[in-house]
Amino acid sequence: MSSAAESYEPSVVARYLINLCSDFNKFYQECPILKEKNEKKKEAKLQLVNITAKIISEGCGLLGMECPEEM
Numbered sequence: 560m561s562s563a564a565e566s567y568e569p570s571v572v573a574r575y576l577i578n579l580c581s582d583f584n585k586f587y588q589e590c591p592i593l594k595e596k597n598e599k600k601k602e603a604k605l606q607l608v609n610i611t612a613k614i615i616s617e618g619c620g621l622l623g624m625e626c627p628e629e630m
Contacts, residue, residue, distance in 0.1 A: 576618045583611050
């Protein structure tokens, strides 16, 4: 993301976020989270969800956009 700031190209951040959202959507569709029976795996998946949400929110903030609380 520092390359976007150095080159004044917010599209780098936008492309990163689009790719991240696309990859996360695939993960979410293929890997059930709340139905996970193994508690350690479930907790790891929930942490991944939280971290991804934070990255998306911060990235949108860099672009001057607001993110919804829920989707």
